[in-house]
Each structure stands twice: as structure tokens, then as C-alpha cells.
Amino acid sequence: MTGRANPSGMRSPRIAALAALLLLAAPLAGCSSGPAPASTTIGIGVDLPLSGADASVGTSTLDGIKLAVARANAQGVPGGFTFAVQALDDTQQGVHNPQQGASNVRTLIADDSVLAIIGPYNSNVAAAEIPITNQAGIVQISPSAVSDGLTLGKGAAMLRRANPTVNTFFRVCTTDSRQGSAAARFALDLKLKRVYIVDDNETYGLDLANVFSRDFAKLGGTVLGRDHIAPDTQDFKALLLKIKGYKPDFIFFGGTTSTGGGLLRRQMFDVGMGKVAFMGGDGIPDIAEVAKKRADGTYYTVAAPNADLLPAAKQFVAAYKAKFGSDVGPYSANAYAATEVAISAIEQAIVANGKKMPTRAQVLAKIPRSAKNEVLTPIGPISFDKNGDVRKPVISLYAIRNGRSAFIEQLNLSE
DSSP states (O other): OOOOOOTTOOOOHHHHHHHHHHHHHSOOTTBOSSOOOSTTEEEEEEEEOOSGGGHHHHHHHHHHHHHHHHHHHHHOOGGGOEEEEEEEEOEETTEEOHHHHHHHHHHHHHSTTEEEEEOOSSHHHHHHHHHHHHHHTOEEEESSOOOGGGTSHHHHHHHTOSSTTOOOEEESSOOHHHHHHHHHHHHHHTTOOEEEEEEOSSHHHHHHHHHHHHHHHHTTOEEEEEEEOOTTOOOOHHHHHHHHTTOOSEEEEESOGGGTHHHHHHHHGGGTOTTSEEEEOTTOTTTHHHHGGGGTTEEEEESSOOGGGOGGGHHHHHHHHHHHSSOOOTTHHHHHHHHHHHHHHHHHHHHHTTSSOOOHHHHHHTSOOSGGGOEEETTEEEOBOTTSBBSSOEEEEEEEETTEEEEEEEEEOOO
16 A cells, blocks of 8 residues: 655655554544544545435545545554544535535534545535635645636636635546546547537536537547536436437437436437447446446546556555455545545644644645655555646546446546
8 A cells, every 4th residue: 555645754664564454454443424522633524425326436435535544543643643534425415516515614614623625526516615615725635526627727716716826626636628538539449439419517517528529529530419408307318319310329428427427328228229338427437326237338437547557556455345345436546545645734734833733724835736745645646736736647448347347448648
């Protein structure tokens, strides 16, 4: 298992090996959803969709966070502190909800013991939260929110208008634009040349579909048409019959399983389109939860490397399976990495503050901004550029086969 930065010096190989072994046997100490019990407890706030249609990806993401916290506590925290997970659910009526996310981060910020927030999962939730965390000056690291406007351009500037010169939002995943572009390349590699595009008209889905459409056409693919779907739509058969008339090789969906992706794929079989491929981004890795066996033939991208392929991730994968009895989720490793970065910054701030409880500003100052102080994680070394984006992004492609995700390939992208 890869190590977080050690503010008091590098551990010896023997001690590091012992710590890894202890982790595999240790209980998930310090992982609770309640408030911090004492002044020696440091809260790691979490906002994720933990119920409803996104529950499977949200829960496996939370498990990655829990594992990182358990490891930190097992190794020992400077100053005798203990980390505790304080997790809140941003779901309302079965779907991730920006207003609930905003309420959650206000709750977390109100607890002085919370020095960093991991999450959210979804980009529209992040857009509602960033103005709040920016104003509070608290570190927020997302494992999966990929919308370009969260960190780039005028959109990002508007989100940070309370403290325009201070950036508190970071992400260990890459952007929609890179993911959409990679998806276009993957589709053509799969010999899928004719596409009909559907999106959910939300922040993430629109951005992803826009970039995919542009780059797919640039690379020689044919975009047959495009539709936006209305929220809470349950019957897509009329739309699919229209799309069927265009004879596409595949449908590309910009959105999440819970905003229509699962039902759309499922109902393709009802109109005789079961053999037509279906593709989307990292919003649909849990599509089999809704589409069941009809999810087969789905391809999706994830803004993260395949942890099983990284030598540094083998111990993480083994520890995760031992602790939770399941395979890692699409963003479990990203969440673990995001938490390691936050913990590293907090521990360095503790040491710099004379082993006393640091301020949120002191933690923010220790977030890695260059290769000189990057944190080694299961998804590789992490540091951020001036916008808060990870410097070494990776995009992976998966397929659903026999109801399970199967890794296809990945792209290592330059800065």
C-alpha cells in the first residue's frame, strides 16, 4: 500500500511494512457518522449519495475513505490525535441533490473539529457546495466531480467570488472535457462510428455530451442527432423508437444512472435495440443496478486509473477486499487517495503548529501544489495545479459483461 507524506520524516521500510500488515487486521477505528467526541478527534467530513439510485457507487466511495482513515489511525497521528469520518447523504427522493449537499457542508463546517471535506460525487452538487466551502476556507477534495466549470474559466471564478484569490476545491479525477474526448477515441477504437446522443440536461451530463459530440465528429464519427431528457422521465420508448430509425451503432448518454441512464438502457431492449451498444461516462458504472442483465453491452469511462493495474495499489485492493468483502468500486481508490491527501496536509499542519490542533487555513497551506511535495497514493502521485486539478490524469474504459464490469483500456493524459 502506498504511503501518505510523513511530516516528521520518512518511515523505515520495516515500519512501513508493519503498518501495512496492521491495517489488514485493524478494525475501522474512528469511522462514524456522528459528531467528533473529543478535542483530540479531527473530523474528516464526507458528502456523498449514500441512498437511492446512486447508493452503490456512493457507498463504495465512502468505504475508500473509511479505509484511509483506518490506516492513518493505525499508524498513529502526530500529537495523539485521532481521525473520525463524519459522513452525510446528499440524496433526496432517491437522487443526488445540490441543495441537500449545500446543507450538508454547512453542517460539517459548523463543527470546528472538521478540517477537511471529501466529496461530493456529482458535479452539480459540487457547484452548490464550492461557494460555501470557499467562503469557509476549508479544504474540499472530490474523488469524482468532473465538470470543467468547477475549476476552469468564468464558471469557476463565480463559484469562488467570496474569496476569489483562494482556491479550496481540489479533485483527484480529471475533467469532463478530457473524459468526453477520451470516450470519443474509445468509441472509434471499438469500431462504433454512428452515434445518437442523449443527455440529462444537468451540469455533468451536458458538459460530457458536448465534448463527446464535438470530438467524435472531429475524429471522423457521425453524430446522427441529439436529445435532452426531462427530469424524472420513466418512459423512453417513444424517444428510442425515433432513435432506432437512424440506425445508430450506439447511443451515447451524458448523465448518471439515476438521471435516466439505467432506464434508457433497459428500455432499448423493449424497442428491439438490445444489440445496439450503449456508452456513457463515469455516471453510469452502477447501471446494472437498474438495467439488470440488459446492462450488458454498455461501455463507460472512469476518470481514474484501474487500481488493479498499478503495482502501488495491490495492497490497497487486498486491504479493501479483506475489510469489505467486495471488489473496489469505480471511485474507491480515488476516494482513498483524496483522503490520503487531506490527511497528509492535516498531519503536516499539526507538526508545523507544535503538534496542536491546526486551523483550516494551515491545512489548506499544506495541500500539495507541485511534484516536490506530491502524495503517493494507490492511483499514483497526487499534486494539484493552480486550478485545483490533478496534474497526472488518467481515463479508463470499462464494459459490462455478464452483469459485471470488465476493464478494457486506459489513457494516461498529459497536463
